Amino acid sequence: xxxxxxxxxxxxxxxxxxxxxxxxxxxxxxxxxxxxxxxxxxxxxxxxxxxxxxxxxxxxxxxxxxxxxxxxxxxxxxxxxxxxxxxxxxxxxxxxxxxxxxxxxxxxxxx
Amino acid sequence: xxxxxxxxxxxxxxxxxxxxxxxxxxxxxxxxxxxxxxxxxxxxxxxxxxxxxxxxxxxxxxxxxxxxxxxxxxxxxxxxxxxxxxxxxxxxxxxxxxxxxxxxxxxxxxxx
Numbered sequence: 001x002x003x004x005x006x007x008x009x010x011x012x013x014x015x016x017x018x019x020x021x022x023x024x025x026x027x028x029x030x031x032x033x034x035x036x037x038x039x040x041x042x043x044x045x046x047x048x049x050x051x052x053x054x055x056x057x058x059x060x061x062x063x064x065x066x067x068x069x070x071x072x073x074x075x076x077x078x079x080x081x082x083x084x085x086x087x088x089x090x091x092x093x094x095x096x097x098x099x100x101x102x103x104x105x106x107x108x109x110x111x
Numbered sequence: 112x113x114x115x116x117x118x119x120x121x122x123x124x125x126x127x128x129x130x131x132x133x134x135x136x137x138x139x140x141x142x143x144x145x146x147x148x149x150x151x152x153x154x155x156x157x158x159x160x161x162x163x164x165x166x167x168x169x170x171x172x173x174x175x176x177x178x179x180x181x182x183x184x185x186x187x188x189x190x191x192x193x194x195x196x197x198x199x200x201x202x203x204x205x206x207x208x209x210x211x212x213x214x215x216x217x218x219x220x221x222x223x
Contacts, residue, residue: 045210098142102154
């Protein structure tokens, strides 16, 4: 299995631009998670889906952040408009029976 | 206070055992995890333990869980230079289907 796939691996954008991060979970997994990692706040859960349905989005920092999971093999995290404080590494993870496997992450830099 | 607490740094000599400790606050946690992160990389799941277990061993790794004290530890036997990384403790409160709450991570430093 290829594991969790995320794209792009690196993204540099200017403040105010829209950013879309993509994730393909491990085939057969029914839960998908988005996390953010920063030096100051560590690893934080943003949102997660079970069977493509958003369950808990209380970690999404602001209305500028949105996430979708149109099918079992694809999810997006969108930031519009982006701000410099959104700079972080964004991880996607998937699971079936409790083990959560993480993707390589997307390093986002907002100038 | 923090939900999951870990020491920031641990320094050990190559060949010795490393013991990384973690405390958590939610007694309803069902799964507890250890992840490894190398510089610039993602999180690698090392091992996890279900809350009804006291111990789990997997090759050089031993996980001990003390539910009464809400204390989790990871022992790495015969520590090697390749073990140098940040180790994160995490808890899952929802039967395995919820998001994880992570500690801040312990930097394991290996001395030659």
